[in-house]
Amino acid sequence: xxxxxxxxxxxxxxxxxxxxxxxxxxxxxxxxxxxxxxxxxxxxxxxxxxxxxxxxxxxxxxxxxxxxxxxxxxxxxxxxxxxxxxxxxxxxxxxxxxxxxxxxxxxxxxxxxxxxxxxxxxxxxxxxxxxxxxxxxxxxxxxxxxxxxxxxxxxxxxxxxxxxxxxxxxxxxxxxxxxxxxxxxxxxxxxxxxxxxxxxxxxxxxxxxxxxxxxxxxxxxxxxxxxxxxxxxxxxxxxxxxxxxxxxxxxxxxxxxxxxxxxxxxxxxxxxxxxxxxxxxxxxxxxxxxxxxxxxxxxxxxxxxxxxxxxxxxxxxxxxxxxxxxxxxxxxxxxxxxxxxxxxxxxxxxxxxxxxxxxxxxxxxxxxxxxxxxxxxxxxxxxxxxxxxxxxxxxxxxxxx
Numbered sequence: 001x002x003x004x005x006x007x008x009x010x011x012x013x014x015x016x017x018x019x020x021x022x023x024x025x026x027x028x029x030x031x032x033x034x035x036x037x038x039x040x041x042x043x044x045x046x047x048x049x050x051x052x053x054x055x056x057x058x059x060x061x062x063x064x065x066x067x068x069x070x071x072x073x074x075x076x077x078x079x080x081x082x083x084x085x086x087x088x089x090x091x092x093x094x095x096x097x098x099x100x101x102x103x104x105x106x107x108x109x110x111x112x113x114x115x116x117x118x119x120x121x122x123x124x125x126x127x128x129x130x131x132x133x134x135x136x137x138x139x140x141x142x143x144x145x146x147x148x149x150x151x152x153x154x155x156x157x158x159x160x161x162x163x164x165x166x167x168x169x170x171x172x173x174x175x176x177x178x179x180x181x182x183x184x185x186x187x188x189x190x191x192x193x194x195x196x197x198x199x200x201x202x203x204x205x206x207x208x209x210x211x212x213x214x215x216x217x218x219x220x221x222x223x224x225x226x227x228x229x230x231x232x233x234x235x236x237x238x239x240x241x242x243x244x245x246x247x248x249x250x251x252x253x254x255x256x257x258x259x260x261x262x263x264x265x266x267x268x269x270x271x272x273x274x275x276x277x278x279x280x281x282x283x284x285x286x287x288x289x290x291x292x293x294x295x296x297x298x299x300x301x302x303x304x305x306x307x308x309x310x311x312x313x314x315x316x317x318x319x320x321x322x323x324x325x326x327x328x329x330x331x332x333x334x335x336x337x338x339x340x341x342x343x344x345x346x347x348x349x350x351x352x353x354x355x356x357x358x359x360x361x362x363x364x365x366x367x368x369x370x371x372x373x374x375x376x377x378x379x380x381x382x383x384x385x386x387x388x389x390x391x392x393x394x395x396x397x398x399x400x401x
Contacts, residue, residue, distance in 0.1 A: 003281040005142040007167035009134055009156070015126050016101065016134070016165070020158065022053045024098030026061040028074055034065065054125050056114045060104045060153075095158075102155040107172075115154035117146055117169065122154070136167060145171050181289070183207060183245035186322035187236065188298070188314045189252075189272055192218050194236065195314035198243045199322045204330070207243060209315045212236060217271060229271060233278050237286045247288050248325045249276050250295025293325050301334050 033043045047058045075097030083093040105112030114125040122136040153170040188195045192215045198207040283290045302317030324331040
């Protein structure tokens with residue numbers, strides 16, 4: 001399992017800037033030669049002779065351009081437009097375009113030879129047996145992972161404000177060992193809040209419902225927004241750890257939706273991709289098993305279950321999602337149930353055939369096996385697997401980040 005550790009180098013260093021210019025030249029030259037059909041080994045050999053930087057930088061430069069598509073603008077199209085409009089000078093354009101330096105380590109080479117972390121210092125290889133050491137700030141909670149791993153990739157990126165360099169250290173760590181939890185927690189992600197439902201795996205009965213409020217995400221700036229997402233993930237992780245539950249997040253894609261631009265904007269405002277990306281590496285570090293499933297039709301089922309269960313639509317959708325990841329047959333049965341409730345009796349208006357109503361289903365989910373048998377023989381194997389006759393009244397939690 002790979003995860004990235006953030007770090008920071010204060011101040012500018014002339015030797016690192018020279019390496020960044022050469023590394024950028026190596027990337028552009030390798031991309032041009034690859035587009036011409038030149039073999040990889042020949043590219044690496046020529047670049048090492050032409051540019052004259054350590055071979056590890058050359059290998060990493062080639063690896064960074066290998067997956068790029070045709071017609072790439074190095075530095076970004078926006079930067080090129082600024083230069084064409086005369087808003088930045090030629091020197092500033094070259095400085096911004098050559099602003100990264102990276103090197104990948106290997107296990108058989110005992111780590112990273114060119115960019116090596118040594119305590120609170122970063123040893124940078126500037127030439128043949130030539131090094132400089134600069135102070136690097138690494139958060140204390142991540143330092144133990146560097147001691148556990150010898151092979152990692154280090155990437156430096158110059159800040160636009162000139163304060164220093166942002167550093168990203170990618171560590172290869174063994175997968176954590178998880179025990180088998182008896183509960184599951186599923187979330188329904190919205191633009192300003194995340195609703196969740198915790199259920200028992202054995203009988204699908206709810207343990208707790210709740211909401212984590214995060215209104216700051218709606219209007220926060222880019223850098224602040226990512227900080228708020230980290231706080232939100234920490235809160236959700238603490239809840240999952242408290243209930244000893246396996247975590248499930250939903251995938252939602254509306255990129256190809258037709259005629260729903262407003263819905264797409266609202267969906268992208270939820271920060272679902274960034275949140276799932278952070279959850280995927282942060283929750284396992286807390287000892288929580290993380291999973292991703294499609295959340296299609298969960299809101300539809302949640303609307304049906306919300307009134308009988310006395311919940312709002314979002315919490316009911318999270319409950320429907322937890323049912324889906326546990327018992328898909330039951331979820332499809334709820335999806336096709338009638339919306340007409342009446343007194344809870346069976347309805348005959350469901351695509352020309354008889355079927356149970358949503359209220360009939362919800363009561364069987366919330367009550368015991370005796371109540372389920374009294375509801376009829378519609379789904380004797382799917383509903384009412386709990387013990388005891390009294391209905392559950394799980395707590396509804398309100399959490400703020």
